[in-house]
Amino acid sequence: MPVRWTMKSSRAEPYLKIGDVARRVGVSPSVIRSWESLGLTHPRRTESKYRLYTADDVRLLKRARFLRKVRGLNAAAIVELLRREGRARPAADGNAGAIGSHLRQLRAQRKLSLARVARAVDISVGFLSALERSQMSGSVGTLRKLARFYKTNILDFFDATGASSRQVRPAQRKVLEAGPGVRMELLAWGNTVMEPHLFRVAPLAGSGDSYTHEGEEFLYVLRGELMITLEKEEYRLKAGDSFYFESATPHQWKNTGRAETWLLWVNTPPTF
Amino acid sequence: MPVRWTMKSSRAEPYLKIGDVARRVGVSPSVIRSWESLGLTHPRRTESKYRLYTADDVRLLKRARFLRKVRGLNAAAIVELLRREGRARPAADGNAGAIGSHLRQLRAQRKLSLARVARAVDISVGFLSALERSQMSGSVGTLRKLARFYKTNILDFFDATGASSRQVRPAQRKVLEAGPGVRMELLAWGNTVMEPHLFRVAPLAGSGDSYTHEGEEFLYVLRGELMITLEKEEYRLKAGDSFYFESATPHQWKNTGRAETWLLWVNTPPTF
């Protein structure tokens, strides 16, 4: 029995959640989400980010399933075909699209296989393939590991425009959104020995899994709070606190407060 | 430098061979052949079966390559898209199409993976996948191994229509083309202890690789000649000769004459 949702300022119309849709269409929720990342559907979301599907979405997905299972078309082709039928519009390519293409380009230049890079970076082959095809998104930790592997700056995944000037005003900062709720603003770039960022971290957002790399890191809490875990030891930082540690120590962090946290974060050497 | 071919009763027009086309399009000859089996191209052939491509074919294949590499569409989708553009017509599904679908159905019914069946039958996963999708064709030996694995009659791959009557006239025989140049006509079928065939083998056609299975086999040369090899020992048969052997002995055969060879061939138990 589908749950009835009503959105504010929209007409009362039955919506379905992803599990309901999966059962009706005959594919798993994972597949529906991956088709969404290709642009097949654009479901609205509740405030807690639950996806909401309409009856039209279900019809579209059923047709997609038919094209997939019976006609053997892959997802990219299904989107193309349905776009030509005026029934679908492709996903807006943002930074995510650029990241993926750039990753594949870096790997192709080095004539490396997916397996080779995945092993070196300790992620699965399928995940790396999906990252390169912009079908999955990676956490800060994962992108950093990839940047390190390719001996490149994490910024290069977004926009490579030479070195910064000495003075960088707020509006001039290079901005990158790495993972949900984490916004990185680079304060200096180019041939620098230190890599300074300003992190803006939404409540509950963080680095994802524990990770490690070479170098040293210094961070200063400008506002809000942060929980950082090193080797299973937890530290609760608040505005005015600073923190210095070796990057080789396994670590992960998260904003446990109710407001956005701002961090000044410097690491050396830079991730190049 | 493209070789210039002129077909009888067609206007002089430059044709290309598959290697030339592969270089111009930027994919390998194997890929061009596999796209052909899906219906992307329908090249004419010389008497010795060399494929001949036109400039239109090259353009079509270049577009296919673009759709594949840049847009990420798979081959089935490319054919569908180009068909909709009126630029391609799908492959005529013959027995090959039926065999593939049937193989996949048998595997699905038993809830087996490609890897599981491929291992049991000693072929590769990719090859079995291609067989099921009618993208590659198998030799007599391979089809027999699969029939044995699924405990079914090789005939069931073609047309299952119950048992034969006692008397079977030539026009009533079940006919199956198994591999190039080999035509099998079944002389009795259904619940039989023996499985009699009439094989019509074109010059140079044969069983392909050596193979083995349980049972006993008897064959009689009606016309033409046949070379059969058992455990690396060769036998040259001609009209009137007969031959009896245990199927467990590794064997392979071939028509080494200049004319079509007709064989009466009985094995027991049937491949069920």
Added chain:
DNA sequence: CACAACCTTGCTATAATCCCGCAAGGTTAG
């Protein structure tokens, strides 16, 4: 309020497909 059943994101393991090359033997064209 408790809790079952759902959702989220990030990621894995496995299944399936795609690509290209090779063996064996035949053909072409210089």
Added chain:
DNA sequence: CTAACCTTGCGGGATTATAGCAAGGTTGTG
């Protein structure tokens, strides 16, 4: 005669597709 091509049948490895899971949050019902 021979190098370089073709044929078919098939393998090995690379890549993609699918479904599930962990950890943690949300929903809705009793």
